[in-house]
Amino acid sequence: MNYFSSDFKLGILGGGQLGKMLLYETRKYDIYTCVMDPSEEAPCRIACNEFYTGDLMDYDKVYEFGKKVDVLTFEIENVNVDALEKLEREGIKVYPSPATLRTIQNKAKQKLFYVDHNIPTAPFTRFAYTNEIHTALNNNSIDFPFVWKSAQFGYDGKGVKVIRTYSDLDDLPNVECITEELVPFKNELAVIVSRNTKGEVVTYPVVEMEFHPTANQVEYVICPARIDPVVTEKAQLVALKVSESFQHTGLLAVEMFQTKNDDILVNEVAPRPHNSGHFSIEASYTNQFEQHLRSILGLPLGHTDSKVGGIMVNLTGEEGHTGKVVYQHIEGIMKMEGVTPHIYGKKETRPFRKMGHVTIVNRDIDRAREIAEEVKNTIKVVAAKNI
Amino acid sequence: MNYFSSDFKLGILGGGQLGKMLLYETRKYDIYTCVMDPSEEAPCRIACNEFYTGDLMDYDKVYEFGKKVDVLTFEIENVNVDALEKLEREGIKVYPSPATLRTIQNKAKQKLFYVDHNIPTAPFTRFAYTNEIHTALNNNSIDFPFVWKSAQFGYDGKGVKVIRTYSDLDDLPNVECITEELVPFKNELAVIVSRNTKGEVVTYPVVEMEFHPTANQVEYVICPARIDPVVTEKAQLVALKVSESFQHTGLLAVEMFQTKNDDILVNEVAPRPHNSGHFSIEASYTNQFEQHLRSILGLPLGHTDSKVGGIMVNLTGEEGHTGKVVYQHIEGIMKMEGVTPHIYGKKETRPFRKMGHVTIVNRDIDRAREIAEEVKNTIKVVAAKNI
Structure with a gap:
């Protein structure tokens, strides 16, 4: 065609x-x-x-x-x-196929898929309804703390909660769900795999999500991840195994935990361009969006190496700000070396709403990390009426 | 604002x-x-x-x-x-201002502007009408060979002709024009300068236009130019002088000749994003289009360094092909390392019509040049009915 x-x-x-x-x-x-x-x-x-x-x-x-x-x-x-x-x-x-999507859409099915395909993932239990969790706790088949995840429609961080006590269960919807062991991890990693209609496969470098030291929130997505090469290779192999198991067409973003023992556990996957791949627009020879197109159109896959190191910072609405959006001090970050803001075009800001992202590229990833911190401390997504 | x-x-x-x-x-x-x-x-x-x-x-x-x-x-x-x-x-x-544009639109005015501002340019003569050239030839005030240029609307290579004999003058329109000494040159170079509303100025690296060995046609735009650093610096300074003289806002692409004696002569300028800057989309920290926007909106200017070496190849319609366009063997070039085709979206091809361009990026500019040649030998812009 x-x-x-x-x-x-x-x-x-x-x-x-x-x-x-x-x-x-x-x-x-x-x-x-x-x-x-x-x-x-x-x-x-x-x-x-x-x-x-x-x-x-x-x-x-x-x-x-x-x-x-x-x-x-x-x-x-x-x-x-x-x-x-x-x-x-x-x-x-x-593309991706409905079969791939059906498995991924339901988190219980997704977890079973990993087990069936010998893909390492955190231990979990399935529940038809949230209120069945009490029984499991009572007969000690699960223990606090654990992670509760709604089986369906968990997109964008919704439908996930860390449960430490009975009272944490009170506000949860009574839906199909899983509970997952809370695995202590060193790093949260991700690898984007792309597979075209001909079955050709490429992987992007391993990226690292750096969390805020106190708030439990990803602050920076860093490519390449600053981890041991042995772990890098292990993460790549696990991502490839996940890809091979799904036989998907298009991008597959594989999110993983690096445990305290340097094991890799698959957290979840997304069969589409992903936040963890935004760095590729500025940093990679072929960005994730072009790669997705190449994959689903059966075109040759592009090179996934990076031209330079890349870091992504999400632009989210400030707390206490709701209303017509202003990107305060955007000119301040545009002065910085290798900084590109991406504005998503949403008219209204709300606390924590994803309003855009900023990419910082530099030959030296440590210098990029310093600039990324300056970016984070400079630009603010606020409401016009509050300033 | x-x-x-x-x-x-x-x-x-x-x-x-x-x-x-x-x-x-x-x-x-x-x-x-x-x-x-x-x-x-x-x-x-x-x-x-x-x-x-x-x-x-x-x-x-x-x-x-x-x-x-x-x-x-x-x-x-x-x-x-x-x-x-x-x-x-x-x-x-x-932006750019009407005053800048008025000077640039008329090639005679543009040449006089260079003379008035001590900007080196090839010697020339103005004519109100093409038919006055005969008189100048008769009284030896100009000699064969020379370049004839229509003063107005010379965009895209039209309105320029090398004149070697009287008969070459026959088909020319009888319009305001200039004749220019045919300067033997080693290289055709270009520098893109960007100047924002606050008068801040940045320049892109010097690029080199490599010509086909027999056909008199630019084949590759190469960044950085493979020339002596002394010449690079001279070209940058001349471009900055042109920019300072125009006091333009936005991009200014300055096309120059490097003479046999390594002098720099300004050929002409374009006050807008330019073919010679397309490499910047894939190769530069800030591409020329983003830079133009930053300039005219008074935003801080972005960095103009390259992440990697870049070469641009124009995609032009094959001779003998007119009609609905097909990009033959485009998949062949998409397999090559660091190759990005840009398709302009014109439905019909014609011989030599600009239908797109291809960028080749690589850390090693010599390797990029080899791949660029493979690109040129692979992809063909043809008419559907002829294949």
Whole structure:
């Protein structure tokens, strides 16, 4: 098929910031794009050829949209898989496949998948409903502390909670869930794997999530991870094994823990461009969005090496600020060496809302880390009315 | 002014491939954009917030369009400068300024400007009409061979011809023109200078245009130029002097000759993103399009160093091919290391039509040059019906 002609249509479910960054790359290749998103004001609206509004969980909407395109992909996991399956049966190329997505969408299924494929992951227990956890605690089949995870729709940090006492269970929804042993870890790592329709596979370098020393929040995504080469290699191999097990098409972001004993445990995966790969826009020979396109279109995969070291800082709304957004001191960070802000185009800020990200690149990763800290201390995402 | 909000509107005259690449960057900063182009099918149409069709030489169209925006820029020099002047008087920020553009639009004025500002340039003679050249030849005030250049609308290689005999003059239009001494040169070089509204200035590394050994055509734009550091420094200083003389805002691409004696002569300038700066998308810390935006919005200028060596190859239509375009063997070049094709989105190819470009990046510029040659020997821009 000639992708570089107007005869071909690529469909993207979801029109948020990931879709927007994917669309930059379709423009570079002049690929014709159709996007569906529930919001009339989705960031993708102005960068695609055809835009549709529709609920991504609505069977009919997803099916109708999918019938318009040749290849269908998504920038968010919460889409109607039944519709994707029907589309696939009717000859639309859906990447990643509905089968991959169905396993990943449900965290209990995802964990069982790791066990079935001998992929190391933290020990866990499945529950049909949250209120069954009390019984398990009573008969000592699980112990405090543990992590509670909703099986479905856990996207973006929601649906995860550390449980230390009975009272922590009180506010949880009574849904299908898992509990997971709270594994003490040295580092949280991630590897992005890309696999094209021909089964060719490449991996990006291992990245490291650096946490805030007191708040339990990722502050920096650092590429390459500043870890022992032996651990780097182990993380790469585990990521490749996960990829091989899924036989996915497109990107697969594999999030992992490096335990105190330097074991690697898979935490979870995302079958799409991922926050942990944003550094690649400025730092890599081929960025993750271009790589995803190459993969799902069956094109040769691009080189995943870095030109320079890269660090990503998320731009999130300040606490106490809700309303029309202002990026305070953005000019201050633009003066710094190798700093690129990415503004997602959301009009309103709210506390902790992801409003953009900033990439810092430098030949010297330690210098990049210093500049990243300056960035973090300078720019603030605030509400216009509060300043 | 808060550029990163929907209260601000940036206007771009011209919606071609340069505008399209500029729009990628406005998306990164979520800047609201309006574009006007004569063609309904302009590549920019789907990446801006508001699109208008209109002749860029039409006073009323340009004026009406300009009144809608806060800052107005252009991706092509052939725009109505009278309208820009009126807009500027009425408080619209027009960058580069109409005064800069007026000087550059007319090649005779541009050459006189260099002379007035002690900027080295090849000796030339002005003519109100081409047919006056005969008189000058007859009374020996000029000699064969020389270069004839139309004073106006010489964009994109049109309006330039090497004249070796009287018969070469026959087909030329009878217009305002200049004749220029044919200077034997070792290299054609270029430097992109960017100057923001605050008068801050940065320069990109010197690039070299490598010509085809027999056809008189630029094959590769190479950054950094493989020349003596003394010449590099001289070229940088000349470019800075040109920039200082124009007091432009935004990018200024300065094209120069390195003579047999290693003198630098200014050939011509373009006050906008330029073909000679396309390598910067993949190779530089800040690409030329982002730099232009930073400049015209009065933001801090970005670093112009390269992460890696970069070479650009233009993708032009093959001889003998006219019709619906196919990028033959594009997958072949996508397999090569550090290769990124940029497809401009023109539906029809014609012999020598600029259909895109390819960037090759590598830490080793000599290796990049080898890969660039493989690229050139692999991809072909052909018509669908001929294959």
